[in-house]
Structure formats: structure tokens, C-alpha cells
Amino acid sequence: MPNTTEINATTFSAESYFATQPEPPTLKADIQGVSHFIDSQIEKGRKVVLVTSGGTTVPLELNVVRFLDNFSAGTRGATSAEYFLKQGYAVIFMHRQFSLQPFSRNYSHSTHPFLDFLEIDAALPSSSTIDSAYPYSNDPSPSAAHPHITVKTSEKAALLSLLRAYKAVQAKGTLHTLTFVTVNDYLYLLRAISKEMKQLGPKAMYYLAAAVSDFFLPKQKMSEHKIQSGKGSLHIEMDQVPKVLKPLVSEWVPAGFVVSFxxxxxxxxxxxxxxxxxxxxxxxxxxxxxxxxxxxxxxxxxxxxxxxxxxxxxxxxxxxxxxxxxxxxxxxxxxxxxxxxxxxxxxxxxxxxxxx
Ligand code: PAZ
Structure with missing residues (x-):
């Protein structure tokens, strides 16, 4: 017999979804942070945009070993967030854990690793330069204790301008970041953040760039432990993720400006x-x-x-x-x-x- 899920596919409405699927344990703490952030932006009279970014996962087991993923790297969301900040918006950046983020996305470890644009100061004695730059070096010489690290000339202008923008955003407190992994985390966060943002009325924008799975496996159908391969091929019937844009537009944020992808x-x-x-x-x-x-x-x-x-x-x-x-x-x-x-x-x- 192949592996197979036992319950037939169900159509979930948003209500039945939230009534039957578990709330993420970190939700309350996450929303407290969002609530403080929104209060301080309202005080300053700023417009606020929620940017969702990156792909959601769909776990196949309760003790999750395997999951379905979505391709998004988070480039659209992270890049757009930077431009919204530049335009004076306060940004709630809700992104897939470890996907690209505003500012640091310019120095992604795979496309532009930061170690490649740093240099060890050539003025140091060559014998100690390499060793002293290596964090596990035992070299006791004074130059080893204070190695000079510089940025490549070709990278300086871009880095400086990015650093200035980043520091200015930090000083103004206009970026609030929080993460999701699964489609369940995403749905709960989206609903709770939207409800917090409702008080902003038309000054809130929702920029929904995350790549959200259309299908999921309800908790009640998941195998508790790792699915075993001994039974041959694997058959999984997934349910449809409820279309939460509908309640978002008509109930959660009726006055907000909503952009979907x-x-x-x-x-x-x-x-x-x-x-x-x-x-x-x-x-x-x-x-x-x-x-x-x-x-x-x-x-x-x-x-x-x-x-x-x-x-x-x-x-x-x-x-x-x-x-x-x-x-x-x-x-x-x-x-x-x-x-x-x-x-x-x-x-x-x-x-x-x-x-x-
Ligand atoms: O994150 P990325 O830059 O690699 O991709 C962006 C995108 C294609 C996920 C985004 O522009 C988008 O279309 N999001 C919605 C996807 C959907 O239809 O669910």
C-alpha cells in the first residue's frame, strides 16, 4: 500500500481555517511589537505599508522533516520596502525567515558576499596580515590585535550611501521586521497585523508580494512522525488555502489601499x-x-x-x-x-x- 492521507479534501473558508488550525506560539508577542510600532507611526502622522515577502512552506509532518516550498527569494519585497522607506513610509516588513531583507539584500551571501569587498590593510607586515585577520589566530603581535580592515575603493561609494540610508531608517524607527515560515504562520500574522493596522484607515497600504502556497495539509491530516518510505510511492491530498484577500478587503481593513500580486x-x-x-x-x-x-x-x-x-x-x-x-x-x-x-x-x- 502506498503512503496516503486518510481524510478527503475539504474546502476551508477563512473562518473554518482559523477555527481549526493552530495559532503560532509567537503570534501574541509579534503583534505586541507591531502594535507599539503602529502607535509611534500614528503619533508622527506617517503612512504605513505592510510588505509581505518571500515564500511560505507547507509542512508534511507534525515533527517536520519534509515540506513543500515556494520559489521566492524575497527580492521584490525587500527591494520595494527600501523604496517605500525612501518615500517616507513606515514599513512593516513581514518576510520568510532567512529571505532577503531591505538594505542587507544588497550584500547577499550568494550574489555579493561582503567578505569579497573587504581588504586587509596592505601596510601590515605580510607575515602577520593573513594570520591576524583570521579570527582563530594565536598571533600575539600588536598588529595582530588590531588588524586594519578596509572596504575596496570600488565598493565604497555604494556602501556609504546604503549605510547612510540604513542608519537614517534606524534613527527614525520606520522599519519593523517580523518573520514567517509556514503558510499557517503567514495567514495568522497577516490577519493579526491587518487588524492592528485597521486604525490607520486609508493611510495604510498592503503590498502583498509574498509567494503564498495555494495548498496545505491541515494539522488533522498530518502524520505525527516522519513519513516512512517503506510503503512505496507517496500520495498526499492537500486542501486549498482559503482566499484571505476577501475578508482582508471587506472586513479586516475596509479603508486600506490593497495591492496584491x-x-x-x-x-x-x-x-x-x-x-x-x-x-x-x-x-x-x-x-x-x-x-x-x-x-x-x-x-x-x-x-x-x-x-x-x-x-x-x-x-x-x-x-x-x-x-x-x-x-x-x-x-x-x-x-x-x-x-x-x-x-x-x-x-x-x-x-x-x-x-x-
Ligand atoms: O521574491 P522574488 O523577487 O523572487 O519573486 C517575487 C514574486 C514573483 C513572488 C512576486 O512578485 C509575486 O508575484 N508574488 C505573488 C505570487 C503569487 O501569485 O502568489
Missing amino acids: KLETDPALLIPKARQALERYGHQVVIGNDLHHRKHHVVLVSPKSTASDRKILPNGVEYEEMWIEIDSSPSAPHKEIEEGIVRELVARHDAWIKRA
């Missing part, structure tokens, strides 16, 4: 799927992106009407599309598409606040 691998599906999402959930913008070109072009789909009511739009409502593109040729100057996306959204959010 739609990822497709068939570019022909981008616009129809984005329109379908707007019709279903009645939010403000869907950003369509296709997997292979997501860093170079995206489409912003939104209802044509400028009405600020949040009713679910009936079929047949007109939509508008706006493409944002950057030059992808190797000789083009370095640009990030998120700069254009954030600039456009900030303008639309300002109009939204004014109308409200």
Missing part, C-alpha cells in the same frame, strides 16, 4: 487572472508578473472607476492596465523595477487618502 508562467494569463482577482476581491491594484520577466516588466491592473467605495465590482466593469518596464539589455544602466512600481503606487495611494 499575481504570478503566472504563461504571460497570456496575466491580465485575465489579474482582472478576475479584482472582480472577486474588489481591491485597488493587482500587479501581474510572469516568472521569467518579473524583474523587467510588470503590469498594474486596476478598476477604471475612481470611486472609492469597496464594494465587490460586478462583471463587466472596466479596467485599466499600466505596464512598467525597465531596459533588460546587459549594457543598460542598473535600475530596479521596484522603484517605478513604488513611485506609481505612492501616487495612487495619496489620491486614495485624499478621496477618503
Whole structure:
């Protein structure tokens, strides 16, 4: 007999999901931090954006050894968060543990490791230079105790400008970071943070860039221990993750400005799927992106009407599309598409606040 789950697939509504799936143990502490952060941003009169970023996992066992994952590295979310900060927003950055983060993403260990742009000062005696720079060295010489480490000249300007921006954000206290791993962590955090942000009314933006699994294995169907391979092939029937955009838009944050992302691998599906999402959930913008070109072009789909009511739009409502593109040729100057996306959204959010 192959391994197989025993209960048939169920359709979860958001309510039945939260009634049956366990709350993450760290949720209360996480939300306390968010609540303090929001209070201090309200005092300063700032706009606040929730940026979700990175992929969720779906554990297959209660004592989890194996899980399904989602491909996202968190580039979109981390990069966008930096541009929102630059535009004066306070940012709640909710990201997959160990995925890219604002500022440090520029020195990712895989694409731009920081050790590669540091140098050991050439003025030091060559015999002690290498040893003294190595943290486990036993070299007792004075130069070994105080080795000079410098930044490569070619890296200095970029690092300095990034460091200044990072320190300024720290001093202003406009970035609050928290993490999720599983799709269950994500859903609970999203609901709780949204409810905290509700008091911000139209001044809150929700920028949902995380790659969230569409399927999950409810706790009640999970094997307690590691699934054994002795029984041959593995058959798992997963349930659908509830579409929480619906309660988010209509109940949790009825006055907020909501932007969701739609990822497709068939570019022909981008616009129809984005329109379908707007019709279903009645939010403000869907950003369509296709997997292979997501860093170079995206489409912003939104209802044509400028009405600020949040009713679910009936079929047949007109939509508008706006493409944002950057030059992808190797000789083009370095640009990030998120700069254009954030600039456009900030303008639309300002109009939204004014109308409200
Ligand atoms: O994190 P990343 O930069 O590698 O990818 C970003 C993205 C494609 C996950 C994001 O732009 C997106 O489309 N998020 C929503 C995915 C979805 O349809 O669930």
C-alpha cells in the first residue's frame, strides 16, 4: 500500500481555517511589537505599508522533516520596502525567515558576499596580515590585535550611501521586521497585523508580494512522525488555502489601499487572472508578473472607476492596465523595477487618502 492521507479534501473558508488550525506560539508577542510600532507611526502622522515577502512552506509532518516550498527569494519585497522607506513610509516588513531583507539584500551571501569587498590593510607586515585577520589566530603581535580592515575603493561609494540610508531608517524607527515560515504562520500574522493596522484607515497600504502556497495539509491530516518510505510511492491530498484577500478587503481593513500580486508562467494569463482577482476581491491594484520577466516588466491592473467605495465590482466593469518596464539589455544602466512600481503606487495611494 502506498503512503496516503486518510481524510478527503475539504474546502476551508477563512473562518473554518482559523477555527481549526493552530495559532503560532509567537503570534501574541509579534503583534505586541507591531502594535507599539503602529502607535509611534500614528503619533508622527506617517503612512504605513505592510510588505509581505518571500515564500511560505507547507509542512508534511507534525515533527517536520519534509515540506513543500515556494520559489521566492524575497527580492521584490525587500527591494520595494527600501523604496517605500525612501518615500517616507513606515514599513512593516513581514518576510520568510532567512529571505532577503531591505538594505542587507544588497550584500547577499550568494550574489555579493561582503567578505569579497573587504581588504586587509596592505601596510601590515605580510607575515602577520593573513594570520591576524583570521579570527582563530594565536598571533600575539600588536598588529595582530588590531588588524586594519578596509572596504575596496570600488565598493565604497555604494556602501556609504546604503549605510547612510540604513542608519537614517534606524534613527527614525520606520522599519519593523517580523518573520514567517509556514503558510499557517503567514495567514495568522497577516490577519493579526491587518487588524492592528485597521486604525490607520486609508493611510495604510498592503503590498502583498509574498509567494503564498495555494495548498496545505491541515494539522488533522498530518502524520505525527516522519513519513516512512517503506510503503512505496507517496500520495498526499492537500486542501486549498482559503482566499484571505476577501475578508482582508471587506472586513479586516475596509479603508486600506490593497495591492496584491499575481504570478503566472504563461504571460497570456496575466491580465485575465489579474482582472478576475479584482472582480472577486474588489481591491485597488493587482500587479501581474510572469516568472521569467518579473524583474523587467510588470503590469498594474486596476478598476477604471475612481470611486472609492469597496464594494465587490460586478462583471463587466472596466479596467485599466499600466505596464512598467525597465531596459533588460546587459549594457543598460542598473535600475530596479521596484522603484517605478513604488513611485506609481505612492501616487495612487495619496489620491486614495485624499478621496477618503
Ligand atoms: O521574491 P522574488 O523577487 O523572487 O519573486 C517575487 C514574486 C514573483 C513572488 C512576486 O512578485 C509575486 O508575484 N508574488 C505573488 C505570487 C503569487 O501569485 O502568489
